[in-house]
Amino acid sequence: MGVTVLQPYPLxxxxxxxxxxxxxxxxxxxxxxxxxxxxxxxxETFISTPQHGTPTRAVHVLHDSEFPASTFSIIDNGTGxxxxxxxxxxxxLLMLKMTSTFTSKKQTKIExxxxxxxxxxxxxxxxxxxxxxxxKGILIEIEYRPCITLSYCWxxxxxxxxxxxxxxxxxxxxxxxxxxxxxxxxxxxQLHAKQNDLYEPMDxxxxxxxxxxxxxKHVQLHGGLGSSGLSVNGPVLMPSTVVGxxxxxx
Amino acid sequence: MSNSVNISVETTCENQIREIAYDGTExxxxxxxxxxxLAKCAARIDFSKTSLDDLKKEEKSAAAAEDKxxxxxxxxxxxxxxxxxxxxxxxxxxEICVLSDVISIxxxxxxxxxxxxxxxxxxxxxxxxxxxxxKALSQAAQxxxxxxxxxxxxxxxxxxxxxxxxxxxxxxxxxxxxxxxVSNGAIIGDLSYRTAxxxxxxxxxxxxxxxxxxxxxxxxxxxxxxxxxxxxxxxSNNGMQLxxxxxxRVIVPAELQGVAYIKVITQKDQEDLCTAQxxxxxxxxxxxxxxxxxxxxxxFAQNVLFCKELFAQLAREAIQLQAPIPHVVxxxxxxxxxxxxxxxxxxxxxxxxFDSSQPAPINDHDHVLEHSLHxxxxxxxxxxxxxxxxxxxxxxxxxxxKRMLAGPTAADREALLDMTKTQTILEQIIAxxxxxxxxxxxxxxxxxxxxxxxxxxxxxxxxxxNSPTMSCVKINIVTHGYDAIGRTSLVIHVKERxxxxxxxxxxxxxxxxxxxxxxxxxxxxxxxxxxxxxVSLARCMAWTVLSNSNHLGIGKVxxxxxxxxxxxxxxxxxxxxxxxxxxxxxIDVKVYIARSPRQxxxxxxxxxxxxxxxxxxxxxxxxxxxxxxxxxxxxxxFLMASLTSNTA
Numbered sequence: 084m085g086v087t088v089l090q091p092y093p094l095x096x097x098x099x100x101x102x103x104x105x106x107x108x109x110x111x112x113x114x115x116x117x118x119x120x121x122x123x124x125x126x127e128t129f130i131s132t133p134q135h136g137t138p139t140r141a142v143h144v145l146h147d148s149e150f151p152a153s154t155f156s157i158i159d160n161g162t163g164x165x166x167x168x169x170x171x172x173x174x175x176l177l178m179l180k181m182t183s184t185f186t187s188k189k190q191t192k193i194e195x196x197x198x199x200x201x202x203x204x205x206x207x208x209x210x211x212x213x214x215x216x217x218x219k220g221i222l223i224e225i226e227y228r229p230c231i232t233l234s235y236c237w238x239x240x241x242x243x244x245x246x247x248x249x250x251x252x253x254x255x256x257x258x259x260x261x262x263x264x265x266x267x268x269x270x271x272x273q274l275h276a277k278q279n280d281l282y283e284p285m286d287x288x289x290x291x292x293x294x295x296x297x298x299x300k301h302v303q304l305h306g307g308l309g310s311s312g313l314s315v316n317g318p319v320l321m322p323s324t325v326v327g328x329x330x331x332x333x
Numbered sequence: 334m335s336n337s338v339n340i341s342v343e344t345t346c347e348n349q350i351r352e353i354a355y356d357g358t359e360x361x362x363x364x365x366x367x368x369x370x371l372a373k374c375a376a377r378i379d380f381s382k383t384s385l386d387d388l389k390k391e392e393k394s395a396a397a398a399e400d401k402x403x404x405x406x407x408x409x410x411x412x413x414x415x416x417x418x419x420x421x422x423x424x425x426x427x428e429i430c431v432l433s434d435v436i437s438i439x440x441x442x443x444x445x446x447x448x449x450x451x452x453x454x455x456x457x458x459x460x461x462x463x464x465x466x467x468k469a470l471s472q473a474a475q476x477x478x479x480x481x482x483x484x485x486x487x488x489x490x491x492x493x494x495x496x497x498x499x500x501x502x503x504x505x506x507x508x509x510x511x512x513x514x515v516s517n518g519a520i521i522g523d524l525s526y527r528t529a530x531x532x533x534x535x536x537x538x539x540x541x542x543x544x545x546x547x548x549x550x551x552x553x554x555x556x557x558x559x560x561x562x563x564x565x566x567x568x569s570n571n572g573m574q575l576x577x578x579x580x581x582r583v584i585v586p587a588e589l590q591g592v593a594y595i596k597v598i599t600q601k602d603q604e605d606l607c608t609a610q611x612x613x614x615x616x617x618x619x620x621x622x623x624x625x626x627x628x629x630x631x632x633f634a635q636n637v638l639f640c641k642e643l644f645a646q647l648a649r650e651a652i653q654l655q656a657p658i659p660h661v662v663x664x665x666x667x668x669x670x671x672x673x674x675x676x677x678x679x680x681x682x683x684x685x686x687f688d689s690s691q692p693a694p695i696n697d698h699d700h701v702l703e704h705s706l707h708x709x710x711x712x713x714x715x716x717x718x719x720x721x722x723x724x725x726x727x728x729x730x731x732x733x734x735k736r737m738l739a740g741p742t743a744a745d746r747e748a749l750l751d752m753t754k755t756q757t758i759l760e761q762i763i764a765x766x767x768x769x770x771x772x773x774x775x776x777x778x779x780x781x782x783x784x785x786x787x788x789x790x791x792x793x794x795x796x797x798x799n800s801p802t803m804s805c806v807k808i809n810i811v812t813h814g815y816d817a818i819g820r821t822s823l824v825i826h827v828k829e830r831x832x833x834x835x836x837x838x839x840x841x842x843x844x845x846x847x848x849x850x851x852x853x854x855x856x857x858x859x860x861x862x863x864x865x866x867x868v869s870l871a872r873c874m875a876w877t878v879l880s881n882s883n884h885l886g887i888g889k890v891x892x893x894x895x896x897x898x899x900x901x902x903x904x905x906x907x908x909x910x911x912x913x914x915x916x917x918x919x920i921d922v923k924v925y926i927a928r929s930p931r932q933x934x935x936x937x938x939x940x941x942x943x944x945x946x947x948x949x950x951x952x953x954x955x956x957x958x959x960x961x962x963x964x965x966x967x968x969x970x971f972l973m974a975s976l977t978s979n980t981a
Contacts, residue, residue: 084745152740152749171740284743 085228087287092221116202123148125194129185155288219298234278499580524635530718533642540584583627589634591685598678644681650759671767709758765801767829819866856916877902908976925952
């Protein structure tokens, strides 16, 4: 269990997602990585039945094939506060019983799926993000296994990413790790640097949720704008059965 | 007249109320007349009382009697009030008459005589008392003596009989073993490990019966393992003070009779290296002497059962496991290969005859392997009988606690995979035996090297705490007297079939089980140690290090890598020392000196100028073994000191 960083890969024009993933995979294999199975991270959202006065709450239930025995769930209570939970896999059955309070929004079920490569102390996953069979983008996950604090190994991860992706990775920490102001035990505001914390599997899942939310927002944003909002639209081959822009709407 | 007052005294003159009429008028009882009051007073007189005490008593009884009289008066109100007085007087008169008659008759002495009463003699004769007491005491003593006699005879009879009661023996048996009574009156016991979690098929039931009445102490050894036979044989064997026989007899099944033990031998090319014995007989003879010969019989039988179960488990695993060199099971022996040419032989030795000569204890008795086998089987028993409780109670019963917590703690794939891996007993004991062997081998290599190489000293520190499959040793290479100059250290992890060396600079090397590899590694480390210490020493002596190299790449190809070298210049730069160290397989040191300006420069037509003499002369070899000094560094120090010139 090490430090994991997610990096969305911007798709260049004219290329399909599958082609890019294939290309990156070949690059990794030629570098000396070994293909080690497939991975899958999926997220399902449940919305609470709207009641007068209280904002609607959302429960995101995520699974990660890297932690096959666990189910992660994050409650968003509408005002920005999030509560996270790691539970046994049987948690999904519990959510089935909660249909009276929470309804599942099947349309926003989003997942990232792809190949998993092991390269020395690194584990690199090339994932294509799809939502209801619509391709949304490419999300690269890189994990450096020996370390458990991001601030110690961020430079190395950045170098590794830049090396095989060929894109420029920003020097600053990813947005999930930005310094936040929190109230400490004395009741004072304090700047809390998240990159110095011990890394937990929950952080990986929260990063995935953040990116999935971005992808969903992109849809709404671009769906509102109309045509060709998504970079993968147009006369290109798609990995899934999407046809046109209209289907991008959720 | 003015100071006197008239006072009138009157009675209250209140009479009892007899009746109150409905209109409120009260009818008073008329006060008693004088004659009535006199009659009342006279009735009170009791002529039979004379003293004051009697009068008091009479008052009390009169109070009681008056209640009665009030009741009577209701019936007899018409009686004359003086009647009671007359009756009392009459009684008194009658008594006086009787008294006077008696006295007159007694005075006549014809019909009635008055004699004075004899007073009691208050001192009977003392001797009578003594006699009576003596008799009473002797009777009591008789009773007590009779009881004591009876107890003594019973006690001596018990002791002299020399055979305990069947029931007392049975009680002792029950304290140590599980017994139960079956329907036809026989007593059956169980000596197997079923209740401890064993799933072995062989039954361990034994039967308990009463021994025959004609107790046969010297009796011929029967073929069945009766307690008496065992006692006669073993008492001659061990010389213990056993009871020759006991009141009960245990009959164990035929396959559990005798003595068994598991023998573990590590063999290298038909040569015994180390041996282990597994035996459950940890009890001393004291216990058996106390509780009877059946204890020993039962303990042996239980041992046989345990060894059979252990061997059956190992044999089953040996057949099922797929090893690179397959395990061989022949009869009562299992052969497994630890390393090439090294074999592990586990055999079950079961002797059914009670021969007095126990096999002599083998010298390399490996307690560790013996204990390990015992522990491993007990662990299997324990896992069979103890299941971790699931939390919550509705969760499935079966996964270990670690697996149940894997979900909420987000365990990753490798951790989950590790949880599924289990090792059989045979695999575990093979791993342990391999590790013991590797450890012995590593110790041997390090010790011989430390003995052979005197110049830098090789110090090895073994960790006191280690696991059955891994040990660690830290090796320090120092030169005596120059510890502060430099020290080379490395850590070696000894595992089951390989070694892992971690050097101080972070290099990790994995070695196989061949001892030569470790030897070569240490020699190389010595090599680099010498050069690095020389570099530090030169700095101390103010000599300049011109260059040094760990792998020169000169000379013929060696199996152990190349020479390492060092080039030093004196503070004045007028002398140079070149050192070359090879490990060939011995450490071979060559030292060369050059001086500048060269002595043998003569200007020639090609090189006319004089200043070319400063280029430095040829290197000449030094007979390094002839230099004074205890070690390489010492010699180098002297050499550098001698070559340092005073002139600026």
